Amino acid sequence: MSQQIWGNPQGWDAAEWQSDATWADRFMYIDPYFWSYFGVALALATSIIGASWGIFVTGVSLLGSTVKAPRIRSKNLISVIFCEAVAIYGVIMAIIMIGKIGPIEDIPTDQNGINLCYTYALYCGYSLFWTGVSVGLSNLICGIAVGVTGSGCAISDAQTPETFVKILVVEIFGSALGLFGVIVGIIQCSGATFPKVCPTS
Amino acid sequence: MDLCVFGVDDGYAEAIIRGLRASFLTEAQYQQMKNCASIPELKSFLEETDYQNCLQADNPQIPTSILRQRLKKKLADEFEYIEAQSTGILTKYLFHLRCRFMIDNVVNMIEGLKNKIDIEILLSNIDPLGWFPEIKNIKVLEGDDYSSLYRDVLIDTPIGVYFMKFLEESIENLHENRTLNDIQNLFREMKPEYIRTSLKKMWLEDFYSFCESELMPTSQEALLELLKFEADFKTVQVIYNSIGNRDLNTAAKIITTRKQLCPTIGNLYPDCEKVYLQAMTLDALREAVKGCDNYRDLLKDAPDPLKREEFNVQTKTLDDIMYDDECRRYALSFDGQGSYGVFYAYLKLKEQEIRNIIWLAEMISRKLAKNHPGWKKIIIPFSHLGK
Numbered sequence: 001m002s003q004q005i006w007g008n009p010q011g012w013d014a015a016e017w018q019s020d021a022t023w024a025d026r027f028m029y030i031d032p033y034f035w036s037y038f039g040v041a042l043a044l045a046t047s048i049i050g051a052s053w054g055i056f057v058t059g060v061s062l063l064g065s066t067v068k069a070p071r072i073r074s075k076n077l078i079s080v081i082f083c084e085a086v087a088i089y090g091v092i093m094a095i096i097m098i099g100k101i102g103p104i105e106d107i108p109t110d111q112n113g114i115n116l117c118y119t120y121a122l123y124c125g126y127s128l129f130w131t132g133v134s135v136g137l138s139n140l141i142c143g144i145a146v147g148v149t150g151s152g153c154a155i156s157d158a159q160t161p162e163t164f165v166k167i168l169v170v171e172i173f174g175s176a177l178g179l180f181g182v183i184v185g186i187i188q189c190s191g192a193t194f195p196k197v198c199p200t201s
Numbered sequence: 202m203d204l205c206v207f208g209v210d211d212g213y214a215e216a217i218i219r220g221l222r223a224s225f226l227t228e229a230q231y232q233q234m235k236n237c238a239s240i241p242e243l244k245s246f247l248e249e250t251d252y253q254n255c256l257q258a259d260n261p262q263i264p265t266s267i268l269r270q271r272l273k274k275k276l277a278d279e280f281e282y283i284e285a286q287s288t289g290i291l292t293k294y295l296f297h298l299r300c301r302f303m304i305d306n307v308v309n310m311i312e313g314l315k316n317k318i319d320i321e322i323l324l325s326n327i328d329p330l331g332w333f334p335e336i337k338n339i340k341v342l343e344g345d346d347y348s349s350l351y352r353d354v355l356i357d358t359p360i361g362v363y364f365m366k367f368l369e370e371s372i373e374n375l376h377e378n379r380t381l382n383d384i385q386n387l388f389r390e391m392k393p394e395y396i397r398t399s400l401k402k403m404w405l406e407d408f409y410s411f412c413e414s415e416l417m418p419t420s421q422e423a424l425l426e427l428l429k430f431e432a433d434f435k436t437v438q439v440i441y442n443s444i445g446n447r448d449l450n451t452a453a454k455i456i457t458t459r460k461q462l463c464p465t466i467g468n469l470y471p472d473c474e475k476v477y478l479q480a481m482t483l484d485a486l487r488e489a490v491k492g493c494d495n496y497r498d499l500l501k502d503a504p505d506p507l508k509r510e511e512f513n514v515q516t517k518t519l520d521d522i523m524y525d526d527e528c529r530r531y532a533l534s535f536d537g538q539g540s541y542g543v544f545y546a547y548l549k550l551k552e553q554e555i556r557n558i559i560w561l562a563e564m565i566s567r568k569l570a571k572n573h574p575g576w577k578k579i580i581i582p583f584s585h586l587g588k
Contacts, residue, residue: 057208064216069223148204151212152538155219 006107007031009115032118032125033101036194039132040097043185046136047090047143047178054083054147061151065158072157075164079150082171086143086178093135093185097128100193108198117198127192131185138181145174203419207539214287218543221279222535224251225554225582234561235576243565244268247558265562270329272555277329280548290415294541296359297408298548302331303360304400310339311350312393330548333359363403367396370461395462398439402464405432409466416541423534423542430530432467433496434523439463440477440486441519444507452481468493482507499526521578528553529585550582557581 007029012020058079066073101124107117153167207215226234230250237243241261248256255275259267284295306327313323320340327336335358339350355364371391405428412424439462443455456478464470469477469490477489483505490496503519531546557579564575 053205057205057212060208060212061216064213065220067217068220144205148208151208151216155216155538158216158220159223 006114007118009111009118011111028122032121032194035122035125036097036101036128039129040094040101042129042132042136043097044090044094044136047093047139048087050140050143050178051083051087051090052143053140054086054143054145054150055080057144057147058083058150058154062154065154069158071161072154072164076150076154076157078168079146079153079171082146082175083143083150085175086139086146089178089182090135090139093131093182096186097131097189100124100128100189102194102196104194104198105196106198113198113200116200117195120195120199124192124194127189131189131192134188135181135185139178142175142178142181145177146171149174203417204539207417207419210288211291211541214283214291215539215543217283217286218547219535221547222543225550226250226558228581228584231557231561231579231581234558235571237565240562240566243562265559265566268562269555269559270326272558274329276548276551276555277332280330283544291541291544294411294416295544297411298545299330300360300408301401301404302328303333303336303358304331304363304397304404306331306336307339307355307358307360308393308397308400310336311396314340315389360400360404363400363407366403367399370399398435398462402435402462405435405464406466419537419539420541423537423540424545427530427534427542427545429467430527432464433469433490433493434527436463436467436469436477437486437490437496437500437523438519440480441483441503444481444483444486455481469496495526499523521580524553525580528580528582532583532585553580553582 009028010016058076062072062076062079065076104117104121108114149167149171153164153171156167157164230246234243234246237246240263244256244259244261244263247253252272252275255271256263256268259271263271280295280299284292284299287295309327310320310323314320324337335354338354338357340354355361358364409425409428409432412421412428416424439459443459446455459478463477473489473492477486480486480489483500483503487497487500490500499522500519502517503522504517528550531550534540534542534546560575560579564573569575
């Protein structure tokens with residue numbers, strides 16, 4: 001019985017859902033676990049899209065320039081490492097977020113208790129979803145930025161060795177963007193652990 | 202957004218060009234070459250630069266023509282590699298670039314066949330950048346029938362479309378009661394330079410429209426400017442060479458020739474066309490181009506074409522001045538990433554370098570004194586960047 005009225009603050013039955021519910025009600029009815037797992041997927045997947053975009057853009061230029069200027073091989077792998085770091089940020093955030101998700105052990109039987117529990121769960125779910133969005137999008141753009149700069153770095157290093165260190169500074173600033181996303185994300189999801197036991201007030 | 206997705210298809214090819222850019226000879230190396238006392242010394246110097254592998258098999262006293270063939274073969278091999286690594290639009294673009302060399306080859310072959318030179322010798326002298334499989338089929342059919350040569354054989358070549366247009370234009374220019382004999386005579390007596398300039402003009406216009414329609418904005422930005430400048434360069438050259446030219450004795454002939462040979466793209470084209478078509482002296486030419494760019498400054502020092510007989514090796518001709526400016530622009534086009542302009546600029550600058558090396562080889566083999574003005578006649582790529 002309790003599963004049927006989880007997320008159902010007015011205690012409606014099926015017919016009342018059809019006739020009286022608004023869009024806001026239906027939106028609230030989406031399970032918090034859906035939001036939280038979606039957030040985990042976003043954080044992980046978009047960070048990795050950004051990192052891989054960066055790696056392919058920089059890898060192509062690195063390979064081409066090395067054909068004629070083999071000395072740049074080892075130094076320019078740093079650009080690839082910077083892009084990889086962006087993917088690692090995504091993995092770290094995903095692991096932290098998964099640690100905060102867990103089943104609720106005993107859901108109370110009265111409607112009031114269920115509503116309290118559901119509200120708290122919604123808070124955790126939304127928090128994890130938007131953490132995923134903020135971390136994922138910032139890592140996506142950061143990966144692209146580091147990648148494009150890295151490709152320029154490989155090319156100009158092949159031509160003029162003195163420019164390598166200067167362009168590396170630009171890449172470091174670029175990879176700081178991903179770090180901002182991670183820092184804000186950690187703070188955002190810090191209090192969002194799904195409760196084991198429902199709060200009573 | 203061009204830069205984010207450029208690397209997918211074309212990043213590798215561009216990066217190879219960037220690496221090859223570092224292989225250009227520097228000013229210091231040119232100085233060392235000038236100080237070489239003989240051809241074997243020059244050859245051993247070249248073997249220490251990027252040209253090492255292509256000269257190893259020859260004996261030290263290498264004749265200049267063989268030297269040129271080897272250097273060009275190296276350039277052609279590199280370009281073939283890049284073309285093989287490219288995909289999609291870049292392959293079409295690189296093929297289009299090579300059509301210019303094909304035009305040169307075909308015109309040379311036709312001229313050689315007219316003068317009854319053996320076809321094997323002609324085939325060994327073609328520019329390797331402009332090689333295409335159908336070039337072996339070019340031979341004159343019986344009766345010296347050049348128009349059928351144009352119609353049947355050259356149509357199959359990649360540059361056949363330019364020859365068709367050229368045929369139509371030339372036949373149009375004949376008078377009304379033309380006979381087959383007239384057409385035959387026309388092609389037999391046509392000057393090879395005229396054919397070459399016409400075809401290259403058509404190629405340039407075709408290339409320009411290809412760039413305008415198919416390339417990304419970053420590439421267009423660099424390339425369209427370079428092509429416009431080259432078209433203007435050709436226009437100014439044609440007009441300059443037709444002033445006081447002995448073969449063009451009537452004003453009407455001058456104007457039709459100019460109209461046929463001047464490209465219809467470029468900064469000078471629609472605006473200054475009437476004025477430059479009528480220009481009969483150098484000052485009139487300067488007046489005609491004064492609105493554009495820095496052309497006026499370039500023409501300021503040009504020698505007067507009416508005094509052509511007085512030119513010697515010391516005069517800085519119009520060609521020299523304009524080549525200098527062209528090289529500066531090509532060097533500048535290397536400054537942007539993600540554009541196809543670098544392929545074009547690389548080809549042109551490498552050709553210039555090969556010309557420089559061959560010029561120096563000639564100077565060395567004639568053992569001219571070091572204060573001869575010919576030593577200064579080379580234009581060094583990238584020298585404008587102050588490196």
